[in-house]
Amino acid sequence: MDFGLTDEQELLLESLGDLLERECPESYIADLDLNHQQPTSFRKAMNDAGFGSLGFPEEYGGTPCDAVTLVLLAERVARQGLNNGYGLELLQATDILEFGNEDQKREILGYLAAGEVPFALGFTEPGAGSDNSAMATTAVHHDGMVTFNGTKTLITSALASKNLLVMAKDPAVENPREAISMYLVPMDLPGLTTNRLDKIVWHISDSCEIFMDDVTLPESCLVGVKGAGFKQLMRNFELERLVIAANCLGQAQCAFDDAASYAAQRVQFGKPIGSFQLIQLKLTDMAIKLENMRNFVYRTAWMVDQGLPLKSQGALCKRYCAMAAFEVADEAMQIFGGVGVTVGTRVSRLWRDLRGHRFGGGTDEIMVHIAGRQIVKDHS
Structure with a gap:
């Protein structure tokens, strides 16, 4: 290759x-x-x-x-x-x-x-995250209009967006996969309110709850085919996970570079701490994880370009990179010691943000669910 x-x-x-x-x-x-x-x-x-x-x-x-x-x-x-x-x-x-x-x-x-966030993705709900079949937000079509009722939560960049790409279900359709449709809903409509959620990760992206109480607008807000919202959303999920994995790789590399430079300069017991074997062991294992992440990300992207089915590959890549990247950042924090946890130190921000990627784009556990069942299927 x-x-x-x-x-x-x-x-x-x-x-x-x-x-x-x-x-x-x-x-x-x-x-x-x-x-x-x-x-x-x-x-x-x-x-x-x-x-x-x-x-x-x-x-x-x-x-x-x-x-x-x-x-x-x-x-x-x-x-x-x-x-x-x-x-x-x-x-x-x-x-x-x-x-x-x-x-x-x-x-x-x-x-x-204009450099703005095009829209926020309104998917997660208080009772429905990984379990999308439990989605409760409804979209009722009537007389050329659509009325929304429900609550979304942990919605990233909603306060900075003009629109919400809402996933909502038709209560008259029994099959949850066929009931969900995709809609582009302006954030300034009557009946739509927000509540900001403070979090310890991703400070440059707000998160909030969104409440929709009889929010009504023309049916032209429908995106794509009615009832095909979930399938449409899944079309780009694999590539999203790949981009998240690449983001994890880049941030982990940044944390590693900072830690290695600090180890070469920080003097204790009369010599740079990078000369001590335990610090070298940390840096070595961090470098191995970075190499594995890079190979994983690049090969998965190559598979996409070749038109090969990812099957379990995307979930495996996202799970490994999210976990390994945080481990790299955690060791980088350890090398910095007390300095690493002070506000304003870059490694502390990287540590915080990388922890968030073990949830965003699908949890570590859901990646196991996706990849594990495919692995079993492939060997049945």
Whole structure:
């Protein structure tokens, strides 16, 4: 297998590196984290430089992009220390570009061009997360309108979004998989209220509860086919997990680099702590995990580009990378010692944010459920 990068990938990464140093220095990221703000200016700069349209259809101003290149770019942004800085908004917009109507497509692309979050994904509920069959939010169609009632929770970036991509079920349909549809709902409608949830991870992405009480709008808010919402959402879940894994890889690499540099400089007992074997053991095992993560991410992306069915591969990749990346960050925190837990130290932010990826995009346990049953099926 060829592990070399193409000339185009080398140029893209070089250009991205220059943009990151200019538009996304550590001081910028730390300030966003401290003030719980979205990286809007950086996203706009990415879009202006052409990165924001990679992977979109040409008819919408996009440029074709393979999965390997996408994860390379996502990894590089994350290596700067920015959590979820690239890739996920593009995948979200793909849901609209693939299934939405023309008005919805123009609106979402406009938000992306301005560096804004195109929409928040309204999926998780107080009683329905991994168990999507327990979804209780309803969408009742009547006289050309749709009325929503229900509660969503732990919705990422809802306060920064103009729209909510709502997953809701028709109470008249018994099969939960056939009852769920996808809708693009403006956040400023009467009857829709929010409650911000403070969390210890992902400070640059807000989370909140959303309450819908007889929220009504025209049926044109439907995205795609009625009753096919779950299938539509699943279309991009595998690629989302891959981008999350690449994000974990980049942040873990950032934590490793910081820890290795600190170990080479921090002097105790008259010598750098990096000269002690126990610290070297930590760094060695961290490097092994990073190499395994990188191979896992790149091979999974290569499989996507070859049109090969991922089956258990996407879930395996996401589970391993989320867990291994946090382990790398945890060891990096240990190498820093007391300094590592102080507010403002980058490794503490990486440690916090990487812990969140063991939930986001599917929990560690659900990845076992997805991969495990496929493994058994393959050997039956």
